[in-house]
Amino acid sequence: MLALACVTASGAFADAQESGRVGAGAPEDIFMEITRAEDGAVTIAPEEFTLAHGGYYRFNVVCPEALTSETGYHFEATELLENAHIRVLSVGEVDIEFYMQGLTFRAIECDDAGSARFSFHPMRKGVYPIHVRDQAVPPTEAFGRVVVE
Known part of the structure; x- marks a missing residue:
């Protein structure tokens, strides 16, 4: 599944979305x-x-490892979410969905194995950073990035 995910995320299917x-x-x-x-x-x-400006995407954040609040991960893509x-x-494997209709959120945190996803339309072209950190001190x-063309 990860191989398919990497192909999808790499932009191989980006042609289906029209900038x-x-x-x-x-x-x-x-x-x-x-x-x-x-x-x-x-x-x-x-x-x-690499995404198309105005395309429609569902970004899946997957944390496959068993985690705790002390070892979990914190995902942020603030500039992307602002644009x-x-x-x-949606949260987890169950059907728990929040219909945002343009509202935003700040971060996704994994404190156990699982996933969260959000569907969105990128509304401005640009390069947007992704920042993921764990809960260790320090x-x-x-770091990653989303390129909207």
Whole structure:
């Protein structure tokens, strides 16, 4: 599944979204997996996403490891969220959904294995940073980016 997720996120399917046109229908799924490397560092895969301006996407943040509030991960993409129209935020494998209709949220935190996802339309072209950190003192961090063309 991760191989498919990486292909989807790498932009191989970005041609299905047309830049400058607000997407309709079902969102295109993209996945980011947060794990810990052998040396203890936080890692994300993939590190970059290329999206179409106005496209319709569902960003899946996946934390596959057993975690606690002391070892969990904190995901932020503040600038992307500020420049996107948020539609739906979903939590876990159960059908718990928050219909945002343009409202925003600040972060996603994984304190156990699981996933959260949000569907959105990127409304401004640009390069937006992704920041993921763990709860260690000092925290270890991983960085990625979303490119909206």
